[in-house]
Amino acid sequence: MSEQPETYAAAAEVGAVRKRRTAWERFVLLMKSAPPSAWFGMIVVSLYILVAIFADVLAHYGEAEIHPVPFAPWSDEFVFGTDQIGRDVLTRLIYGARNTMGIALATTFLSFLIGGGLGLVAAINRSWLDQALSRFVDVLMAIPSLIFALMLLSIFGSTVTSLIIIIAVLDSTRVFRLTRSVAVNVAVMDYVEAARLRGEGLGWIMRREILPNIMPPLVAEFGLRFCFVFLTIAALSFLGVGIQPPTADWGSMVRANASLIQFAKYDITAAITPLLPAAAIALLTVAVNFIVDWFLQKTSGLRE
C-alpha cells in the first residue's frame, strides 16, 4: 500500500497482505517447505515413473523372453535370477512397474471420472436422483469389494480392459461418497446460487464453480485411491484373476515365485526373490502415502 490518501477511498482499504509471485517462485517455496518424508516420497515416485517410462532401455531382456534355466540363482547374467519358466526377474520387475502402475493409474482416473462426476451431479441436484445414486452406491459398498471383483472378473473374463472397468466402478463408490459430501458444502454457497441465477447450466456449475473448490481433498483422495487400486490389482493378480501372463506384473510375480521362500535355509537370495516385487509394491505405497500426508496437511485449511 504505497499511496495513502487523506480521506476515505475504496481502493486504499486494507485488504489481506499478499505478495505476488510467479508460478516458479511459488513452486520453489512449496518445495522448500516439504518435510523429509515428503521428499522421500517424491524421489521414490519419480524413480518409479522413470523406470516405467524407460523400461525398454533399462531392461536387458524382453518382457516375455524365456531363458533355458528356470529358477536360476542370482548372477551377473541374471541379477535377481530367473523365475519358474526361466524369465529374468529384474526385467520382469522393470516391466511390472510400467504395467501395474499404468493399469492402476488408468483405473483410478476412470473411477474419479465416474464417482466424481456422479457425486457432483448428486450434490447439485439433491432430488430423487441424489437419493437413487446414493442408495445404489450403498448397495455396492455393502458387498465386500474383493469378492465382488472376483465374481465379476470370472463372469467377464480377466482382460486388462475388464479389469480396469470393474475395479474402477467398484472403487468409484468411495469417490462418489467423498465428492458428494464435500461438494454439498460448496453447492449451498452464495456464488453457486449466483451462477444459477445467472442461468448457467449444470456443466458450468460443476466444472467452474464447484470443482476448483473441492480439488484439495479430491487430489489427496486420488493418491490414496491409487494405492488401494494398486494393491487390489496386485491382490487379484496374486489370486490368478488379475493381469494375465505373459504380461509382467508384481502381484503375479509374488505368486509365481512364492514357493522359493521355503529354500531360505539353503540360499537366502532365493528366498528374497519372491519378496522383491512385494517390496516394490510396499515401497511405492509408502511413498505415495507420504506425499498425500504432506499435501493433506498443507491444504487442510482449504478443506472447509
Place this chain on the structure above:
Amino acid sequence: MTDPTDHRPEANHDILLKMRDIRIDGYSDEQWHPIIKGVDLTLRRGEIMGLIGESGAGKSTLGKAAMGYTQPGCKLSGGSIMFDGIDLAKASDRQKRQLWGTRIAYVAQSAAASFNPAHRLIDQTVEAATRRGVRPDAESRADAVELFRALQLPDPETIGNRYPHQVSGGQLQRVMTAMAMSPRPDLIIFDEPTTALDVTTQVEVLASMRKIVEEFNTAAIYITHDLAVVAQMADFIQVLRYGEEVEEAPTRQMLTRPEQPYTKSLWSVRALEKPEVKGDDIVLSIDNIDAAYGPLKVLHDVSIKLPRGRTVAVVGESGSGKSTTARVMTGLLPPLSGTVTFNGEVLPAALKDRSKDQLQRIQMIYQMADTAMNPRQTVEDIIGRPLEFYLGLKGKEREERILELLDMIELDETFMDRLPSELSGGQKQRICIARALAARPDVIICDEVTSALDQIVQEGILQLLLRLQKKYNITYLFITHDIATVKAISDEIVVMFEGKVVEQGLKSEILSPPFPDYTKLLLSSVPEMDPDWLTNLLENRDI
C-alpha cells in the same frame, strides 16, 4: 485535554496505562509486515477510551497489546506498555497471566463463541475470581448475582444456573461483562462487544455496560467501528488508520471539531440522506404472494411494487420474511400463489422456466461478499462472466468493459488479477456490485449488502449505489434491518413483520408519527452521534 465538557472523574487522575511508541509486526507470506507503527495511548483510572477505525486499521491488535498480548503470528517489535508500574512489554508470561483475568479483563465480540457450552453461566462467571483467590467462592457467587442485577439481566438469582445456549445473544454479552467485572479489574478491554447484536438489543447492552463501568470506576478501552456507539461510551476517542494514530481528543471535541481530514470524512458520511422522489412507473411488482419452505409458511399475502429508478427498502427483524421475498422475486423459491410481474409481463414462477433475458434484467447482490464470489476465480473472471454470458463480449471488448466497470466502482486495473481473498470487505462488495452491473440490469436486489461491513465502508458503498442509480436509472430492492441505511438510500419503505407487510409507503410517511409499535422500537434504537443520546433515550424509555 482540558475540555470543560469532559466528564472524567476529578479524583483518581493517576495514570493506569501508558503505552509508548507501540510497534507490532504481523507475519504473513514469509515476511514481517508492520501492523501498528508507533502508537501512543494513555489511560487514567476510570476513563473510557474509544478506539475507532476501518477494519485493518489495527484497533484490535492495539487493544490486545494493552494487555501485553499479541496474537499468534504477531510480535511486539518495540515500545513499552506500562500498566500500573509493570512493563507488560517485558513482563514474563507468568507475570502477565497473573494480571489477566484479575486486573485486566477482555470482552470479545462473539460471546457465544467465548463461553464453554458445557458449563453453567455462574460457574464461568466466578471462575477467574475464585481460582485466582480474589475472594472465596461463595462470596464470588453472591457478588455475581449482584452484577447480574446491576446489568439488568432478568432473574438475576437464577439466570446463572442456565447454560450459554439457554439465554439470548444480548444477555450472553452482558453475562460476559459480568464475568469480566467479577474480579473487579482495573482495566477492561471491550472488543466490538455489540457488533454482532440486533440494534434493539444493542441499546440495552450498551446502557448496562456503561452503568457498571461507571459504578466501579473501571478504566476501559472500547474498540468499535460504530461512531455513534463510541460517542455514547467513551470519554476520549482515538482514531486509527493504517496502524497509525490519526487524531485523539475528548469525545465532544472530536465530534464537534474534528481536525484531520480523515476524521472529518468519517463524520461527514454519517449525514448521508437521499431526498425521496415518488415514482409511478412500476418496473417490478409482486402481488398476493404466499410462500412456504416445505410445510412452514413464511409469506402471507405479500404485495410489493418497485417504481423504476427508485429504491424500495424492506425492513424488519430476522425471520420476518425479507429474504424470502427476494427469493420469490428471483425465482429461487416458486410461490404457492400470487404473481411476479416484470415490465408488464408475468414472469414464470420457477427459475428454470425464465428466459436468459428475464434473468439478465434482475440481478442480486448478497450480504456476505465473501461467499458470493468463487474464491478460485479472479476479479476478471467474476466480472467478465456475465459480460460473456449475457452480452457475448469477448477478448478486447470484454477487457475494456471490465475496466470501465472497475472504474465505476472506484477501483482500478490493478484489481483485475486479484483473488477475492486479496480484497478487503468493502472491495469485495464493490466487485459484487460490478458483477451485477455487468449484466445491465433494470432491477438489483440488495440483500443486507452493507450489514457485514464497517460503518465507514458501508457509507462508501451506499454512496456508490446512489450514484449508479442516478446514472443508469436502476431500481433497487434494498433489504436491511438498519434504519440508518434506510434513511440514507430509500425512496419508499416496506416494513415486514412475521411474513406480512405491516406498512408500505414513502420514506417521509413511514418515518414520521404515528408509528405502529414495531416501527417505533426499531426507529428509537438507532444510535445517534450525540454523546447524550443514550442518556436521554434511557430517561425516556426507562429500560
